Amino acid sequence: MPELIPVLSKEEIETAVANLAKKISADYKNGELVLVGVLKGAFVFLADLFRHLTIEVKVDFVRLASYGMDRSSSGEVRLTKELEIDIQNKDVLIVEDIIDTGLSLTFLVDYLNSFKPRTVRICTMIDKRQRRETDIRIDYSAHVVDRGFLVGYGLDYAENYRNLPAVYDLKL
DSSP: OOEEEEEEOHHHHHHHHHHHHHHHHHHTTTSOEEEEEEETTTHHHHHHHHHHOOSOEEEEEEEEESOTTSSSOOSOOEEEEOOOSOOTTSEEEEEEEEESSSHHHHHHHHHHHTTOOSEEEEEEEEEEOTTOOSOOOOSEEEEEESSOOEEBTTBOBTTBSTTOSSEEEEEO
């Protein structure tokens, strides 16, 4: 039976998301912001963040594949759901659940830049630095961790555990 070791409580997450939304709202108060959520994991974080924003904002989603059913990235990133909204000359904020190696985000930033947005920045619930392979800049993060295989609050292992209201380190 897997062991779930608490990393972030529901209350800690709520506070962190509200603080991020306040900062993002201030930073983009005069812009035309488009949130681009990365499916599937970021939908929970994006929904909470979106509700706390005090500015006008549009939302779209993309879907990337690099993990499949494994615990580590294959290193090959594929786009499986494309952007549908026009982001040309707009401020884009990528919303991700967790950034690990950074390979998926590097791919996504390049993809989004091909549409000629004004800016592209990155917001993540969890910035996991242990296995970072790229020099990607994270503009907003709710929590930084060094290691662990995290699940809950949208994060999954083989499509399980996303529904947990807190974040845990999964020990198999």
